[in-house]
Amino acid sequence: MTDLHLEVRGTGVLAGLTEALRDAVRTGRLAPGTTLPSSRRLAEDLGVARNTVVAAYSELIDEGWLTARQGATTQVADRRTGQPRPVAPPVQNERPLHDLRAGWPDVSSFPRAEWIKATKRALERASVDAFACSPPAGRLELRRALADYLPRVRGVYADPSRIVISAGASHGIALLAAALRARQVGTVAVEAYGLPLHRDLLARAGLRTPALPVDRCGARTERLDRGGAVLLTPAHQFPTGAALDPARRSAVVDWARSTGGLVIEDDYDGEFRYDRKPVGALQGLDPEHVVYLGTASKALAPGIRLGWMVVPESLDLTGVLGDFGLTGAVEQLALAELLDSGAYDKHVRTMRARYRQRRDELVSAGVQVSGIAAGLHALIDLPPGTEKATLDSAAARRLAVLGLDEFRHPAVPRCRDALVVGFGTPSPSGWPGALAALRRVLPVSPRR
Incomplete structure (x- = not known):
């Protein structure tokens, strides 16, 4: 039986109990679907008359905070569905109706059945040592699978001995930052627009992060100073959507060779190009x-917490990896099985087609986007001075979206x-409504 902590205040017991229950639902202490104690049990716990509890439950059912069926238990209503609708106004920080925040895939499409199969096969084949501590660089099974996958799909030179498994791209950047600091590197240039988290991780390691200008051809790599390192998103600049120009790709590799610098390539969504075959990774030009940096976050889900680094032989990460693997062995083995079986490729192809269709629908709806046809997000330019007002309008309509700033x-x-629109984020059923909501909040409807 559910225990329920309530503070009944005020002079009237019924009014106090009703408000205490309403407040518990409003603040989230009682989550949607929570089964409440029977009226008899709650009356005994609180030392009040049963009729008082029945009356409180009835009032909250009428208002839409609770639900009950004849002969069934009383539960907290799921107000997100709109059935039934509460009469009280929406509270702050309420879950958005539509989510177009960039940086996320459609997690509702995670291949559960294939992941279960892969996990089962991996566990059946795993040796006893798989359940002990993993090697610092990660399970050899996954490193071998990636050494087959990455050259084939992204043109990466990837010997298993040079692959390190991390808990995602951000974790990899944190490890690299520590390693660079240990090598007396003081500067890692970053793109003028990029993930604040990545800049913060570098700064926490004591590294300076000067900004490289970004234009329609990607980062202005000719602005690099001598020495140090640079963090780039060359396949699909985040968030502006540009691809690094071929001349700049060559120039940044030449810079690294001539100065002893290091290029950190964040290939966060390199598998998702829609207008042509993806350009190979920058790493293939000079693996030394x-x-x-790669991750399963965009192709599968961020909750998998698996990423990888392919590092030059000259970059020793021993001092920052510790003695044990950085992620769970079972997840690593499952991903290796998914890669080896071809199920990973199949899922990427499915999602590539789905995301391409969404981007096409975004353009067909009259929204003019900038950047190449790739990835899980698009940049929508706004009239000067309208970004904040547009974001406020979106928030008022419970549409979650981020601005370029x-x-x-x-x-x-x-x-x-500009708005940075994550068209990959909604579920298939949620995408049409999210697109319609986006069009409503734009200050103008730019046409191609």
Whole structure:
């Protein structure tokens, strides 16, 4: 039987109990679907008359906070579905009706059945040592599977001995930052627009993060100083959506060779290109001066917490890896099985087609996007000075979306207003409504 802590205040017992229950639902202490104690049990616990509890339950059912069927238990209503609707106004921080925040895949499409099969096969084949501590660089099974996959799909030179399994791209950047600091590197240049978390991770390691300007051809790599390192998203610049120009790709590799610098390539969604075959990873041009970062977060789900680094032989990570593996062995073995069986490729192809269709629908709806046809997000330019007002309008309509300024380097002047729309985030059923909500909040409807 469910125990329920309530503070009944005020002079009237019925009014106090009703408000205490309403407040518990409103603040989330009683989650949707929670079964409440029977009226008899709650009356005994609180020392009040049973009729008082029945009356409180009835009032909250009428208001839409609770639900009950004849002869069934009383439960907290799921107000997100709109059935039944509460008469009280929505509270702050309420879950958005539509989510178009960039950086997330459609997690509702995670291949559960294939993951279960892969986990089962992996466990059946696993040796006893798989259930002990993993090697610092990760399970050999996964490193071998990636050494087959990455050259084939992304043109990466990836010997298993040079692959390190991490808990995602951000974790990999944190490890690299520590390793670079240990090598007396003091500067890692970053793109003028990028993930604040990545800049913060570098800064926490004591590294300076000067900003490289970004234009329609990607980062301005000719602005790099001598020495140090640079963090780039060359296949699909995040968040502006540009691809690094071929001349700049060559130039940044030449810079690394001539100065002894290091390029950190974040290939966060390199498998998702829609207008042509994806350009190979930058790492393939010079494996000794480029660290390749990849992740399963966009292709599968961020909750898997698996990423990988392909590092040059000259970059020793021993001092930052510790003595044991950085992620769970079972998850690593399951992903290796998914890669080896071809199920990973199949899932990526399925999601590539789905995301391409969503981007096409975004363009067909009259929304003009900038950047190449790739990835899980698109940049929508706004009239100057309208970004904040557009975001406020979206928030009022419970549409979650991010502005370009969210990703601007602090040292870079604000010069562009835009929305960064994550069209990969909604579920299939939620996408049409999210697209319609987006069109309603745009200050204008730019046409191609």
